[in-house]
Amino acid sequence: MSPSADRKESNHAGKGPKGGKQAKAQPKSDNKADEIIGITVKKADNFPQWYQEVVVKADRVDYCHEIAGLFVLRPLSMFIWNQLRKWFQGHLDEMEIGEASFPMFLTSKSLEREADHIEGFAPELAWVTRAGKKDLEVPVAIRPTSEAIMYLYYAKWIQSHRYLPLRLNQWNSGLRNV
Incomplete structure (x- = not known):
């Protein structure tokens, strides 16, 4: 990304949808940790915490404060992700790898088929049990990974060695540890 594109994102930070100024400035935090500008954790000491500080303080990611574990990719991060995906997709196309x-x-039945794989994720599964005011007859889990649903279809699609190799790519999100 060019430096001018990076400045463009910075110029629009803090402005409303049509470029006007926001109504109020955010109040200053009473928490001294919130006011620290630099990175407070050494990469070698705690890589996950270090990385989280880097992406937040570089305005690349914003964490959802209402729901733990969720985040927003800000414009520059989305640009970088799209560039990586475009580059990767070109290579997948050259190798004739399809997309799905x-x-x-997932239903609990699907999860039971992959019990060994899902076992570690079970405590972190998010379940949907209602639609509107009505309880669902069959509660569904939001997949923590794709394997449980993919393997079901691979078994259906691959009837013999003649169906191999099955070469697929999938871009997706999973949800766990909410």
Whole structure:
């Protein structure tokens, strides 16, 4: 990304949808840790915490304060992700690797088929049990990974060695540890 594009993102930070100024400035925090500008954790000491500080303080990611574990990719991060995906997609196309999209939700029956794989994720599964005011007849889990749903379809699609190799890519999100 060019420096001018980076400045463009900075110029629009703090402005409303049409470029006007926001109504109020954010109040200053009473928490001294919030006021520290630099990175407070050494990369070698705690890589996950270090990385989180880097992406937040560089305005690349914003964490959802209402729901733990969720984040927003800010414009520059989205630009970088799209560039990486475009580059990667070109290589997938050259190798004739297809794309697929699998459902986000799994039933407990699907999860039971992959019990060994899912066992570690079980405490972190998010379950949907209602739609509006009505309880669902069959609650569904938001997949923590794609394997449980993908393997079901691979077994259906691959009837013999003649169906191999099955070469697919899927871009998706999973959800766990909410």
